[in-house]
Amino acid sequence: xxxxxxxxxxxxxxxxxxxxxxxxxxxxxxxxxxxxxxxxxxxxxxxxxxxxxxxxxxxxxxxxxxxxxxxxxxxxxxxxxxxxxxxxxxxxxxxxxxxxxxxxxxxxxxxxxxxxxxxxxxxxxxxxxxxxxxxxxxxxxxxxxxxxxxxxxxxxxxxxxxxxxxxxx
Amino acid sequence: xxxxxxxxxxxxxxxxxxxxxxxxxxxxxxxxxxxxxxxxxxxxxxxxxxxxxxxxxxxxxxxxxxxxxxxxxxxxxxxxxxxxxxxxxxxxxxxxxxxxxxxxxxxxxxxxxxxxxxxxxxxxxxxxxxxxxxxxxxxxxxxxxxxxxxxxxxxxxxxxxxxxxxxxxxxxxxxxxxxxxxxxxxxxxxxxxxxxxxxxxxxxxxxxxxxxxxxxxxxxxxxxxxxxxxxxxxxxxxxxxxxxxxxxxxxxxxxxxxxxxxxxxxxxxxxxxxxxxxxxxxxxxxxxxxxxxxxxxxxxxxxxxxxxxxxxxxxxxxxxxxxxxxxxxxxxxxxxxxxxxxxxxxxxxxxxxxxxxxxxxxxxxxxxxxxxxxxxxxxxxxxxxx
Amino acid sequence: xxxxxxxxxxxxxxxxxxxxxxxxxxxxxxxxxxxxxxxxxxxxxxxxxxxxxxxxxxxxxxxxxxxxxxxxxxxxxxxxxxxxxxxxxxxxxxxxxxxxxxxxxxxxxxxxxxxxxxxxxxxxxxxxxxxxxxxxxxxxxxxxxxxxxxxxxxxxxxxxxxxxxxxxxxxx
Numbered sequence: 001x002x003x004x005x006x007x008x009x010x011x012x013x014x015x016x017x018x019x020x021x022x023x024x025x026x027x028x029x030x031x032x033x034x035x036x037x038x039x040x041x042x043x044x045x046x047x048x049x050x051x052x053x054x055x056x057x058x059x060x061x062x063x064x065x066x067x068x069x070x071x072x073x074x075x076x077x078x079x080x081x082x083x084x085x086x087x088x089x090x091x092x093x094x095x096x097x098x099x100x101x102x103x104x105x106x107x108x109x110x111x112x113x114x115x116x117x118x119x120x121x122x123x124x125x126x127x128x129x130x131x132x133x134x135x136x137x138x139x140x141x142x143x144x145x146x147x148x149x150x151x152x153x154x155x156x157x158x159x160x161x162x163x164x165x166x167x168x169x
Numbered sequence: 170x171x172x173x174x175x176x177x178x179x180x181x182x183x184x185x186x187x188x189x190x191x192x193x194x195x196x197x198x199x200x201x202x203x204x205x206x207x208x209x210x211x212x213x214x215x216x217x218x219x220x221x222x223x224x225x226x227x228x229x230x231x232x233x234x235x236x237x238x239x240x241x242x243x244x245x246x247x248x249x250x251x252x253x254x255x256x257x258x259x260x261x262x263x264x265x266x267x268x269x270x271x272x273x274x275x276x277x278x279x280x281x282x283x284x285x286x287x288x289x290x291x292x293x294x295x296x297x298x299x300x301x302x303x304x305x306x307x308x309x310x311x312x313x314x315x316x317x318x319x320x321x322x323x324x325x326x327x328x329x330x331x332x333x334x335x336x337x338x339x340x341x342x343x344x345x346x347x348x349x350x351x352x353x354x355x356x357x358x359x360x361x362x363x364x365x366x367x368x369x370x371x372x373x374x375x376x377x378x379x380x381x382x383x384x385x386x387x388x389x390x391x392x393x394x395x396x397x398x399x400x401x402x403x404x405x406x407x408x409x410x411x412x413x414x415x416x417x418x419x420x421x422x423x424x425x426x427x428x429x430x431x432x433x434x435x436x437x438x439x440x441x442x443x444x445x446x447x448x449x450x451x452x453x454x455x456x457x458x459x460x461x462x463x464x465x466x467x468x469x470x471x472x473x474x475x476x477x478x479x480x481x482x483x484x485x486x487x488x489x490x491x492x493x494x495x496x497x498x499x500x501x502x503x504x505x506x507x508x509x510x511x512x513x514x515x516x517x518x519x520x521x522x523x524x525x526x527x528x529x530x531x532x533x534x535x536x537x538x539x540x541x542x543x544x545x546x547x548x549x550x551x552x553x554x555x
Numbered sequence: 556x557x558x559x560x561x562x563x564x565x566x567x568x569x570x571x572x573x574x575x576x577x578x579x580x581x582x583x584x585x586x587x588x589x590x591x592x593x594x595x596x597x598x599x600x601x602x603x604x605x606x607x608x609x610x611x612x613x614x615x616x617x618x619x620x621x622x623x624x625x626x627x628x629x630x631x632x633x634x635x636x637x638x639x640x641x642x643x644x645x646x647x648x649x650x651x652x653x654x655x656x657x658x659x660x661x662x663x664x665x666x667x668x669x670x671x672x673x674x675x676x677x678x679x680x681x682x683x684x685x686x687x688x689x690x691x692x693x694x695x696x697x698x699x700x701x702x703x704x705x706x707x708x709x710x711x712x713x714x715x716x717x718x719x720x721x722x723x724x725x726x727x
Contacts, residue, residue: 025311029248032304049350052293060300061330064307068326071311071319127290127350153334157493209588211597374578479588480581540572 011037047125195419233412248312253413256305260417270459291352310402321401325392336379338500356436426469613691627688630664637683642673
């Protein structure tokens with residue numbers, strides 16, 4: 001439990017640093033660290049598969065691409081302050097709404113910490129049970145999603161393929 | 170309580186030993202890389218430090234430590250220091266789930282598993298850590314505040330992401346065969362000579378090519394391509410920080426060799442295991458298994474070096490097109506082929522040789538079909554020209 | 556413009572299927588490197604092992620003595636004139652009474668210096684010498700020097716040692 005508090009504090013702190021740090025590269029690195037903390041939470045929940053997938057997909061691939069793009073930007077250039085009053089207002093409204101939703105949700109939360117023994121299973125998060133649920137109860141959406149990804153991948157390959165007449169630089 | 174603490178101590182010793190072996194192998198890889206390079210170029214190689222130059226790694230380490238530790242003034246200091254450590258960390262973390270051996274009998278009913286942790290997502294862990302390895306390079310290249318470093322880092326990032334896809338797909342075929350993500354289970358299904366290489370020749374070729382790319386080794390060492398980028402991402406690095414980068418490359422080589430041995434070459438399995446198990450007992454057999462795995466990994470390290478001194482570097486567009494238009498479709502075909510061969514096994518009541526035959530025949534069919542397709546395309550082009 | 560009839564038009568046709576899947580070529584190349592891995596090394600461990608330098612090698616200079624052990628050099632200066640690198644310098648002196656066993660001629664070189672940083676080992680001094688006094692040894696190299704003060708070789712390093720005489724193959 002103590003470890004949970006430590007991890008949560010770390011998660012929140014690094015998430016805050018994502019927003020607060022001036023340098024976008026630092027933001028991205030803090031975000032990666034946040035993902036690690038979240039993966040730590042998955043481990044505490046005995047959901048190792050989700051933890052691994054979180055690292056592989058988010059920290060390992062998506063954030064690398066983020067970093068990739070941000071590195072290409074010229075950070076030295078003093079950008080004119082892009083935050084107009086309108087964007088500030090919009091941001092305030094959005095953040096405020098999110099806060100309201102979260103407060104409302106947490107009010108409904110059951111914080112007594114009781115587990116229901118009849119439904120509780122420590123094996124829920126393991127890859128076997130996850131696979132069974134995915135392939136039994138949610139087979140159709142799962143397959144549709146996989147076809148979607150497959151199409152995207154084939155598209156990427158096709159974009160990468162050179163046409164017959166194209167110049168080889 | 171007593172049992173737990175003994176097991177804990179044993180595990181701690183095991184972890185320490187694996188750590189030492191990894192670092193030792195990495196240190197001596199630098200020496201053997203130079204020796205192998207020399208031999209393949211008809212030279213003698215380093216032979217000054219100690220007999221046959223075996224103290225060369227020590228001399229190199231002393232040199233690395235004594236050099237001036239330079240940090241560029243315009244660099245991002247913290248990230249510049251953290252990056253090589255990240256590289257080293259990710260290189261070392263992978264070995265946690267590699268099963269180095271079978272169970273060791275400590276007496277009193279205590280069995281020590283010769284594996285860091287047997288999690289049921291073992292291979293995904295390897296995959297995740299490998300995908301993190303690029304951060305060390307990426308951050309280091311950016312923090313150096315040098316355009317060549319940045320270009321090297323960006324190359325490394327795009328290369329790693331591209332080849333991870335094909336690597337993941339080739340692992341999926343292995344998972345289909347063994348039905349588990351746990352590295353231990355993958356090894357156990359391969360015992361007694363049923364090595365995955367027999368069932369997965371195509372998958373192995375894809376995996377080893379991707380492993381070369383992930384380790385940034387020639388012919389895919391574009392991130393540190395000297396002719397174009399000076400030193401690539403470690404242009405600005407000196408002293409032990411550079412040493413960390415170089416060291417992590419060798420650790421990566423050793424670990425990826427161990428992973429390949431685990432996935433495709435039966436892990437700690439070796440011919441005559443049962444005989445030794447009956448004759449000399451469990452522990453001797455298990456320790457020999459550890460030796461077998463490390464031996465296999467070292468053979469892969471040798472192949473890494475062998476290829477490095479044979480092949481020239483790819484051009485960057487060739488690298489990308491090989492990854493995206495060559496390996497990814499191939500690995501998808503491999504998944505389908507594995508599925509087909511497993512389907513045959515189900516009908517035949519589990520005859521393994523049938524699976525082997527189907528997977529090899531599938532490759533032959535694929536080669537023939539590709540060849541015929543190529544020929545027809547060629548003829549069409551000729552007709553169009555002439 | 557056609558300069559000679561040796562021009563060959565290189566026709567690189569379309570890569571064959573075997574070439575396009577890389578692997579056969581890679582395996583072939585690895586075979587080549589493996590063959591070299593086990594073949595004889597062409598380099599040697601130099602300071603311990605030395606190659607035969609050949610009878611016409613031009614190495615360390617030597618100022619010869621005659622059979623009685625007297626120096627042959629008469630400090631005529633022809634070697635210094637012949638030297639294209641101007642590496643040789645000398646100071647002549649007259650032979651005193653009682654020094655006949657030391658110097659063969661009536662005039663001798665009191666100081667004879669060769670700057671080894673300038674010397675190009677061309678052997679012209681050897682050819683210019685009318686007294687067969689200076690030779691470039693065929694079996695001995697100039698030792699490595701580590702300091703600039705060591706590069707000028709005086710008579711102490713150049714004059715022949717009578718216990719270890721320098722002989723060429725043709726002289727015996």
